[in-house]
Amino acid sequence: MTRALVTGSTAGLGLEFAWQLAGTGHDLVLVARNEDRLQAIAAQIRDVHGVDVQTLAADLSERSRLEVVAKRLTDPVDPVDLLVNNAGYGLRGTFLEVPVEDHERQMDTLMRAVLVLSHAAARVMVQRRRGAILNVSSLAGYTATGPYAASKSWVTVFTESLAMELKGTGVTATALLPGFVQTEFHERASMNVEGLPRVTWLKAPYVVEQALRDTARGQVISIPSVKYRTAGEVGRIAPRSIVRAVTSPRWHQKLMEKKVARARRQASRRDLRAPWRRDAE
Known part of the structure; x- marks a missing residue:
């Protein structure tokens, strides 16, 4: 039986990875910051799927706790066959609105943790000549946001x-680039996603299923759904001046201002067509 280690495993895609991997018979090592939530989820997964679930409470922005997780990946007695680097979060506000210390902690989680854990896992996996690393990235990486x-x-x-x-070692690395996924990620970061059409959103179970399938095939880039694969290719090859123009925070702010202004104009026209409404008020 194989074992997977999943970071950021108590919410969003990380939680979905945990459930789907357990459902296919993987033992787990769950990593997240909240000890109580970790224990509760581990107990639920054990009860439902009967797999072994270990937990490690760790804030990956803290170097000492990151080292604990890295050490677990190198355990020769109870090896990890799949590493899912999923931990991450957004910040509320623009670059200049957020204290630089918060940006540093976010970068430590989003990049340094991926670097350190991938290095630890890959070295022992190559020695065993088997294993896989799945890093959760994003199509946002093609933007200027x-x-x-x-x-x-x-x-x-x-x-x-x-x-x-x-390549050729028996170990693979895959980057998952989802678009908008129905999780609490955007709400936690206070991101304004109002007005996005329903077709824009993907469901977490679908994204994780596709990612695990692509990882098993050794695919390097995993982009769920045709529409996002198309969007990703456009974003990759489009001139950067155009990408900056249509994805910058300022562009989004202007778009929302235009949306509000349009709604006000429509409301005004409705009032002109039905003046009795104002009298009734």
């Missing part, structure tokens, strides 16, 4: 480089 997007661009390029280095 701040430090989060920049970090995801790094994750994608890093994973591509790692995959080439591992």
